[in-house]
Amino acid sequence: xxxxxxxxxxxxxxxxxxxxxxxxxxxxxxxxxxxxxxxxxxxxxxxxxxxxxxxxxxxxxxxxxxxxxxxxxxxxxxxxxxxxxxxxxxxxxxxxxxxxxxxxxxxxxxxxxxxxxxxxxxxxxxxxxxxxxxxxxxxxxxxxxxxxxxxxxxxxxxxxxxxxxxxxxxxxxxxxxxxxxxxxxxxxxxxxxxxxxxxxxxxxxxxxxxxxxxxxxxxxxxxxxxxxxxxxxxxxxxxxxxxxxxxxxxxxxxxxxxxxxxxxxxxxxxxxxxxxxxxxxxxxxxxxxxxxxxxxxxx
Numbered sequence: 001x002x003x004x005x006x007x008x009x010x011x012x013x014x015x016x017x018x019x020x021x022x023x024x025x026x027x028x029x030x031x032x033x034x035x036x037x038x039x040x041x042x043x044x045x046x047x048x049x050x051x052x053x054x055x056x057x058x059x060x061x062x063x064x065x066x067x068x069x070x071x072x073x074x075x076x077x078x079x080x081x082x083x084x085x086x087x088x089x090x091x092x093x094x095x096x097x098x099x100x101x102x103x104x105x106x107x108x109x110x111x112x113x114x115x116x117x118x119x120x121x122x123x124x125x126x127x128x129x130x131x132x133x134x135x136x137x138x139x140x141x142x143x144x145x146x147x148x149x150x151x152x153x154x155x156x157x158x159x160x161x162x163x164x165x166x167x168x169x170x171x172x173x174x175x176x177x178x179x180x181x182x183x184x185x186x187x188x189x190x191x192x193x194x195x196x197x198x199x200x201x202x203x204x205x206x207x208x209x210x211x212x213x214x215x216x217x218x219x220x221x222x223x224x225x226x227x228x229x230x231x232x233x234x235x236x237x238x239x240x241x242x243x244x245x246x247x248x249x250x251x252x253x254x255x256x257x258x259x260x261x262x263x264x265x266x267x268x269x270x271x272x273x274x275x276x277x278x279x280x281x282x283x284x285x286x287x288x289x290x291x292x293x294x295x296x297x298x299x
Contacts, residue, residue: 017077093126
């Protein structure tokens with residue numbers, strides 16, 4: 001299992017370890033962003049990850065990303081064992097992500113992600129980027145752009161994705177439960193990626209007040225219209241389909257519960273029944289109003 005890190009301390013470490021002028025060009029997403037936001041609810045129990053996911057913006061800014069990576073290497077940052085260069089960008093899907101450890105520690109590593117251009121259709125696309133004479137890849141997820149909407153500012157001064165816009169990309173990425181599993185075990189078990197990502201949505205909803213979850217509807221609609229102006233209605237109508245399937249399949253819901261138990265909901269005593277109830281609440285309070293807005297807004 002990954003070591004547990006205090007999200008506040010990790011945000012402070014990022015502020016200190018990253019060059020000052022890079023702070024406005026990145027923001028934190030993923031489990032670290034969620035753990036930081038809910039640090040009081042989690043009572044500083046920490047986050048079980050060593051991966052600080054940093055999204056480089058604006059979209060497609062590979063020059064800034066390459067420059068930032070080279071500057072970090074010049075400052076003594078070290079490549080993760082999985083981070084090694086290719087001699088050519090001809091097969092982008094085979095390129096390795098940029099994962100770097102800070103100079104004086106292996107407590108965490110930073111992984112660079114890219115914002116998609118408007119209109120990207122691929123769920124995941126790899127953008128080649130040249131760093132220090134070799135080629136690496138920037139993972140570019142179709143729905144990652146939503147996480148840039150309504151970013152929040154940490155006490156340390158680093159931006160991070162809001163709970164609402166962490167949840168929505170995870171929902172949209174899984175309109176059905178797919179068979180692909182995580183490349184690494186989660187808490188000692190092989191887990192469906194759909195179960196992990198949809199489980200994160202349920203964990204965030206459980207940590208949020210009910211009225212806060214209901215309030216996600218406005219940023220969801222705003223983000224969908226901005227990122228997907230020609231297809232936001234279709235996406236809104238499909239946002240809950242994967243979650244509904246998860247709630248109907250107990251064995252997969254058990255996998256989602258496991259990821260919650262070793263992740264954001266560790267030690268909170270959440271049961272399978274609790275998790276299912278949270279999912280039903282999200283459907284009633286949020287998904288159904290979203291679907292209704294897609295069907296009626298502007299008519």
